[in-house]
Every structure is written in structure tokens, then in C-alpha cells.
Amino acid sequence: MATAxxxxxxxxxxxxxxxxxxxxLLTTDHKRIALLYLLSITFFFFIxxxxxxxxxxxxxxxxxxxxxxxxxNKLFSMHGQVMVFFFLIPSIPxxxxxxLVPLMIGAKDLAFPxxxxxxxxxxxxxxxxxxxxxxxxxxxxxxxxxxxxxxAFSNTHVIEAGLSIFVAGFSSIFTGLNFxxxxxxxxxPGMTWSRMPLxxxxxxxxxxxxxxxTPVLAITLVLVVLERAFHLCIFDSTCGGDPLLFQHLFWxxxxxxxxIMILPSMGVVTEIITCFSRKRVFGxxxxxxxxxxxxxxxxxxxxHHMFVAGMSVYAALAFSLLSYSVAVPSAIKxxxxxxxxxxxxxxxxxxxxxxxxxxxxxxxxxxxxxxxxSLGIDVHxxxxxxxxxxxxxxxxxxxxxxxxxxxxxxxxKISGRMYPEGWGRLAALIVFIGFNLTFFxxxxxxxxxxxxxxWQYPPEFQVLNVLxxxxxxxLAVGYVLPMVYFLWSMRYGKIASDNxxxxxxxxxxxxxxxxxxxxxxxxVVTWEAYNYDEIPTPEEVAVER
Amino acid sequence: MSDSPATMEHGxxxxxxxxxADVEQQRNAASLGMWLFLATEIMFFxxxxxxxxxxxxxxxxxxxxxxxxxQLKVGAANTVVLICSSLTVALGVRAAQMGKRRLLVVxxxxxxxxxxxxxxxxxxxWHREYEEHHVPGxxxxxxxxxxxxxxxxxxxxxxxxxYSLYFAMTGMHAIHMIIGVGLFIWLTFMAxxxxxGPEYYTPVENAGxxxxxxxxxxIYLFPLLYLIDRKPLG
Numbered sequence: 001m002a003t004a005x006x007x008x009x010x011x012x013x014x015x016x017x018x019x020x021x022x023x024x025l026l027t028t029d030h031k032r033i034a035l036l037y038l039l040s041i042t043f044f045f046f047i048x049x050x051x052x053x054x055x056x057x058x059x060x061x062x063x064x065x066x067x068x069x070x071x072x073n074k075l076f077s078m079h080g081q082v083m084v085f086f087f088l089i090p091s092i093p094x095x096x097x098x099x100l101v102p103l104m105i106g107a108k109d110l111a112f113p114x115x116x117x118x119x120x121x122x123x124x125x126x127x128x129x130x131x132x133x134x135x136x137x138x139x140x141x142x143x144x145x146x147x148x149x150x151x152a153f154s155n156t157h158v159i160e161a162g163l164s165i166f167v168a169g170f171s172s173i174f175t176g177l178n179f180x181x182x183x184x185x186x187x188x189p190g191m192t193w194s195r196m197p198l199x200x201x202x203x204x205x206x207x208x209x210x211x212x213x214t215p216v217l218a219i220t221l222v223l224v225v226l227e228r229a230f231h232l233c234i235f236d237s238t239c240g241g242d243p244l245l246f247q248h249l250f251w252x253x254x255x256x257x258x259x260i261m262i263l264p265s266m267g268v269v270t271e272i273i274t275c276f277s278r279k280r281v282f283g284x285x286x287x288x289x290x291x292x293x294x295x296x297x298x299x300x301x302x303x304h305h306m307f308v309a310g311m312s313v314y315a316a317l318a319f320s321l322l323s324y325s326v327a328v329p330s331a332i333k334x335x336x337x338x339x340x341x342x343x344x345x346x347x348x349x350x351x352x353x354x355x356x357x358x359x360x361x362x363x364x365x366x367x368x369x370x371x372x373x374s375l376g377i378d379v380h381x382x383x384x385x386x387x388x389x390x391x392x393x394x395x396x397x398x399x400x401x402x403x404x405x406x407x408x409x410x411x412x413k414i415s416g417r418m419y420p421e422g423w424g425r426l427a428a429l430i431v432f433i434g435f436n437l438t439f440f441x442x443x444x445x446x447x448x449x450x451x452x453x454x455w456q457y458p459p460e461f462q463v464l465n466v467l468x469x470x471x472x473x474x475l476a477v478g479y480v481l482p483m484v485y486f487l488w489s490m491r492y493g494k495i496a497s498d499n500x501x502x503x504x505x506x507x508x509x510x511x512x513x514x515x516x517x518x519x520x521x522x523x524v525v526t527w528e529a530y531n532y533d534e535i536p537t538p539e540e541v542a543v544e545r
Numbered sequence: 546m547s548d549s550p551a552t553m554e555h556g557x558x559x560x561x562x563x564x565x566a567d568v569e570q571q572r573n574a575a576s577l578g579m580w581l582f583l584a585t586e587i588m589f590f591x592x593x594x595x596x597x598x599x600x601x602x603x604x605x606x607x608x609x610x611x612x613x614x615x616q617l618k619v620g621a622a623n624t625v626v627l628i629c630s631s632l633t634v635a636l637g638v639r640a641a642q643m644g645k646r647r648l649l650v651v652x653x654x655x656x657x658x659x660x661x662x663x664x665x666x667x668x669x670x671w672h673r674e675y676e677e678h679h680v681p682g683x684x685x686x687x688x689x690x691x692x693x694x695x696x697x698x699x700x701x702x703x704x705x706x707x708y709s710l711y712f713a714m715t716g717m718h719a720i721h722m723i724i725g726v727g728l729f730i731w732l733t734f735m736a737x738x739x740x741x742g743p744e745y746y747t748p749v750e751n752a753g754x755x756x757x758x759x760x761x762x763x764i765y766l767f768p769l770l771y772l773i774d775r776k777p778l779g
Contacts, residue, residue, distance in 0.1 A: 213588070233702070
């Protein structure tokens with residue numbers, strides 16, 4: 001391989017162009033901001049993971065012996081808030097999307113580089129507020145801030161946590177706004193809408209949700225804070241307010257927020273599967289429009305979180321039907337991925353293993369979502385571990401698998417180095433096994449009736465809980481491993497060529513790592529996306545040389 | 546590298562940022578970005594309008610009585626002030642496009658003057674409502690509403706919902722006005738230095754769009770809060 005690389009040791013790229021702290025903290029380069037985000041979300045991922053491990057440790061035994069009930073309430077609340085708002089929502093868009101959206105469409109940067117940096121600073125401010133709230137006593141409302149618990153009864157730091165998520169929301173809005181404008185206005189000549197990588201389509205759909213959903217969460221949290229701090233009467237039922245209104249407003253954002261997490265992951269998986277099947281994607285337009293329709297349908301299903309909250313049964317029927325409809329575009333994607341692999345020449349590289357994991361786990365998460373969308377079953381399993389297992393299959397099995405797959409796939413582009421492939425495959429396997437061992441037993445537990453959010457449980461549930469806790473420790477190993485070998489590879493990894501996977505896409509046509517303005521000359525696109533029949537594999541390139 | 550002459554089709558404008566191909570692309574991007582931001586603002590206020598709609602249907606009598614306790618003439622005068630400020634900012638954008646620096650500065654100052662007048666009047670109204678014990682959480686008391694509208698069967702608690710929404714909505718609107726005035730202070734300074742002209746007036750245009758949006762929110766808030774069922778009640 002070394003002979004194939006003609007990069008001089010001191011070639012200038014975005015990482016070595018400038019040095020020093022201020023060259024990072026004041027950068028407007030989308031690639032550097034992506035790395036700032038990578039560092040910060042990794043930090044919060046491990047904080048949230050730490051809470052998760054404490055939760056699983058408490059649930060190892062039926063008695064509440066490790067922590068007290070109040071502490072347990074805080075643990076799962078802060079696990080949820082950190083993981084949702086400080087890891088999953090920013091994960092793929094703010095790291096991989098930030099890095100790749102301009103590269104993939106042939107732009108020099110995002111449309112508003114300073115707003116991009118501002119979005120990271122808002123994230124940091126929000127993160128500090130959240131950390132402060134956690135250190136000084138935490139929050140115990142669950143990540144959902146349901147009223148009247150959050151406004152009247154909780155004695156914890158609801159106001160600070162709520163404002164922290166308010167600020168984090170603006171960080172998310174600015175990322176989405178930047179992407180939409182960039183995708184509309186900054187595409188290279190010839191990069192038509194139907195030539196864009198599906199990763200871009202997925203991010204476009206995600207950004208629309210971020211733009212239209214997040215402000216509703218913002219005003220909802222403001223109203224909660226006003227009610228708690230100044231005793232306004234908006235959600236308080238003792239003076240005629242309606243707690244259900246809070247739930248409607250909250251889920252109007254927080255259901256689509258699930259699609260903020262999963263759509264970018266679907267975009268990543270599409271890129272990986274076409275590359276490692278060496279085939280054009282099957283049904284390009286259907287996958288692109290499926291992303292958009294998931295974004296649109298996602299706004300029409302929120303009340304399926306409230307079937308037992310006391311709303312009208314006729315509304316519940318309508319929301320149940322609409323919730324089913326999300327399965328159609330999701331299934332279109334799954335079928336198109338499998339059709340893309342059909343008769344492809346598949347290689348089992350690390351990113352592809354994550355993509356396989358994604359398809360399997362997302363399908364299970366999605367199918368159990370249909371259980372929960374049907375009124376009869378939902379009444380039975382509401383607020384049980386069945387729900388917990390379901391959304392972890394989507395958020396962790398889906399979104400995080402896609403994120404890790406994407407990190408491996410684009411790591412050579414980001415760092416200019418290869419990660420160790422053997423370790424990569426091992427970690428992917430460990431994550432898959434650990435994940436299933438953690439969360440599959442929770443489906444059964446929930447179906448048997450174990451409620452969520454309790455720190456103790458009847459002894460007959462112990463075996464499945466022990467399995468789940470054991471799985472979570474395996475999962476933790478699977479998450480620490482990539483962090484270790486990614487760090488290792490930055491110094492000792494094999495130097496990556498510009499296109500180590502033989503992948504289509506403009507990001508592979510520039511150097512690894514790219515220069516500050518991405519392309520020496522603005523590329524002109526004359527080909528369809530995923531023209532793998534026209535691109536030689538890395539092996540073919542090696543033979544030719 | 547981006548400054549290489551080959552990529553610069555339209556000459557080198559000092560306002561052109563390195564990652565745009567030309568001034569027009571930059572202007573289009575900024576404009577689309579502002580419109581998208583206003584879309585997020587619509588959703589932000591939309592949450593409160595949604596709450597308003599639901600509670601107004603549920604507690605109509607209390608909303609009507611509460612609405613009539615507000616000072617109609619003061620609110621109407623304030624609406625006129627705000628519409629005037631929209632006019633001056635629109636003229637300001639035109640002045641920037643035509644490169645009339647002094648006129649732009651004057652119009653921006655006028656806009657701020659109107660904006661601050663509105664805020665001052667609003668503060669006066671809030672103070673009066675505080676004195677009437679109509680602020681939820683600060684000794685709220687609906688006694689005078691019940692006395693004034695004996696036939697409506699006013700529930701003092703439900704009246705509190707009206708005033709909660711009133712303060713939340715006008716308060717959020719006022720915060721947006723304050724941000725707008727802050728923007729105009731900066732714009733006036735930049736305009737004074739002659740930064741804007743026919744070549745580059747995007748910040749003026751975008752701040753103007755924002756200001757119009759804030760005005761339009763008030764155009765909805767005024768009838769919804771001040772004009773509920775004014776006539777038939779005695």
C-alpha cells in the first residue's frame with residue numbers, strides 16, 4: 001500500500017494548517033467544528049453511559065439496595081436528558097453531517113460558518129448548564145418533564161435543566177438551518193437534486209424536523225419554567241390549566257425528534273451498503289422520498305405517546321392509524337437496502353457490519369413500534385420495559401449503530417489514518433451481542449409486566465434483569481474499544497489513501513484529510529450518485545499499479 | 546485559494562465571503578436562512594397560539610372579561626406605533642439599496658424610537674395590570690372582573706389562565722422587540738460607518754424581515770388579546 005501513496009509528509013490539510021487552541025476555538029471550518037462536536041458529544045455519551053450502568057447495576061437485584069428511590073429517579077432522568085439532547089440529537093448531524101454535507105455536494109463550507117461555530121458554543125453553554133444542574137443535585141422528572149411533576153412537585157433543578165435544553169435546542173436549530181440553506185444554495189455545478197447522495201437527502205429531511213419541531217419544544221420548556229418560577233397558570237390543572245396540553249406540545253417535538261436521530265443514521269447506512277455491495281443503490285428516488293415522507297408523517301403521530309393519558313378515543317384511533325403509516329417509508333428503505341445487496345459483491349468490513357446490525361435492530365425496533373401503535377397492545381405494555389426496549393432498539397440499535405458505522409467509514413477521511421480493521425470488526429460484534437443481550441430481555445420483561453422507572457422489582461423478574469445487566473457491561477466494552485483504537489490510529493494507524501474503500505461520492509475525490517476549503521477546484525458533477533459500476537475497487541486499483 | 550481570479554466571475558466585492566462563488570449566491574443564502582429562521586419563530590409562537598385557542602374555547606367568558614380589562618385605546622395606539630416602525634424599516638432597506646447613508650441612519654434611529662415607544666407603553670400597561678392584581682403569581686385577584694361582569698359567572702382561576710397567556714405572549718413578543726432594538730443599534734453603527742450600499746445591504750434587509758415578523762406577531766396578538774367580544778357585553 002505504501003507505494004501507492006504519493007502524499008508528501010508535510011502536505012497541508014485542515015488539521016495541520018493552523019495550530020494552537022484559538023485556531024480551534026475560533027475556527028469557522030466545518031470540519032474542525034465537526035471535531036469539536038465529536039469531542040463534546042463523546043464526553044456526554046460517556047456521562048450518559050455512566051448513568052446507564054448505574055441504573056443496570058441497581059436493577060441487578062430485586063431489592064433497591066445500591067441507590068435510593070430518589071437517586072434512581074435522578075439517574076434515569078439524567079441518563080435520558082444527556083443521551084437524547086446532548087448525544088443522539090447532535091450525534092450524526094453535528095459530527096458527520098457537519099463534516100460531510102459540504103464535501104458531498106462540492107461546497108467549500110456550510111453557508112453560515114460563524115453560525116455553525118455559534119451552534120457549537122450554544123451546545124457547550126447548554127452542556128455546562130446541564131452539568132451544573134447534575135452536580136448540584138440533578139433532576140428527577142424523567143427526560144420528558146411531564147407536568148405537574150416538573151412544575152409543582154419536583155424539588156430538583158428543573159429550571160436549569162429545562163433552560164439548558166432550551167439552549168441546546170437552538171444549537172440544533174442552527175445546525176439544521178445551515179444544512180437546509182447549504183443544500184439549497186451551495187451545490188457544485190451539476191450536483192442536481194437527483195444526483196445528491198442519499199446521506200444529503202436524509203440530512204435535508206432531518207433539518208426540516210429540527211427547524212419546525214425544536215421551536216415548539218423551546219416554547220414548551222419556557223412555559224414550564226415560567227409556571228414553575230412565576231406560578232403562571234398554563235398547564236396547572238388546579239387553576240384550569242391542562243397537563244395534557246403539555247404532553248401534546250412536548251411530543252409534537254419529541255416524537256419527530258426520534259426521526260432526527262434515526263434519519264441521518266439511515267443516510268449513513270445507505271452510503272455504506274452501496275459501497276460495500278459495490279452496486280448502484282436500488283430505488284434511489286424511493287429512498288430519497290422515504291426520508292422526506294418520514295419527516296412529514298413524523299409530525300402527525302405524536303399523540304401515540306398519550307394513548308392512556310386520557311385523550312379522546314377517536315383521536316387515539318386517528319393517531320394509531322397515522323403511526324402505522326410511518327412504517328411504509330421505513331419499510332421502503334429496509335427493502336431497498338436488501339435489494340441493493342442482492343447480487344452485490346459484498347465485503348464484510350467494519351462499517352458494513354454496523355450497517356447489517358442497523359438493519360436487523362432497526363427492523364426489530366420498528367416492528368415493535370407497530371405493536372405500540374396499536375391501541376390494544378399499547379394499553380397492555382404502556383410504561384413497561386417493552387417500551388424501554390423498543391425505543392432503545394431504535395435509538396441505540398438504530399441511531400448509534402449508524403453513527404459508529406459512519407465513524408468507521410469516514411474515519412480515514414476525517415483523520416487521514418486507517419483504524420485497525422480486526423479490532424473494528426471485533427468491536428462491531430461485541431456491540432451487537434452486548435446490545436441484544438441488554439435489550440432483548442427487556443421486551444420480555446415488559447410483556448410480563450415489569451414497569452419502567454422503578455428502582456426495585458418482584459424477584460421473579462431477576463433472571464432477565466441479570467441478563468440485561470450482563471449485556472450492558474459487554475456493550476460498554478464495545479463502546480470503549482472504538483474510542484481507544486480511534487485515538488491509537490491517529491498516531492499509529494496506517495496512512496489512508498484518498499479513497500480507501502473505492503467509494504463513490506465527492507468526499508472521496510478530495511485528499512484525506514481534506515484541505516481547509518475542501519477542493520482545490522470546485523468539482524463539476526456529470527454522473528449519477530453511486531456509480532459503482534464505473535468505479536474500480538481498491539483491489540483493482542492495486543492490481544493496476 | 547478561494548481568491549484565485551479564475552473562480553471570481555463577478556470581481557472581488559469586499560463583502561464576499563470566501564466560501565461563496567459570487568455575491569448573488571451569498572445574498573440568496575442569507576435571505577433563505579432568514580426566512581427559515583422566521584419559520585422556526587412561527588413554530589415558537591405557534592405553541593402559545595395553540596394554547597390560547599384551546600383555553601379561549603374552554604373559558605370564553607373569562608377570556609372576554611379579561612380582554613375587556615385591558616386598555617383598548619392604549620393597545621390600539623401601540624399597534625399604530627409598531628406599524629409605523631415597520632414602515633420606517635422598510636424605507637430603511639430602500640435607503641440602503643440606494644446607498645443613502647444618512648437617510649438609512651435616520652430611518653434606523655426612527656425605527657428604534659418607535660420600538661422603544663412601544664416597549665415603554667407596554668411596560669406602562671403591565672404596571673397598571675400589576676396594580677390591579679392581574680399578574681398571576683403576584684397576588685392575583687379577579688374580584689373586579691367578577692364585579693364588572695356579574696352575569697358571566699367568572700371563575701377567578703380560569704381568569705388566571707387568560708392573564709398567564711397574556712403575559713407569556715406579550716412578554717415573549719417584548720423580548721423579541723428588545724432583541725430587534727439591539728440588532729438596530731448595531732446596524733445603525735455599521736450604517737454610520739458606511740458599510741451598506743447597493744452592493745451589500747443583506748443585514749439591513751434581514752433585520753428588517755425580522756422586525757416585520759415581530760410586528761406581524763403583534764398584529765395577531767392585538768385582536769386576540771384586546772378585542773374579545775367587545776360589543777355585546779355591557
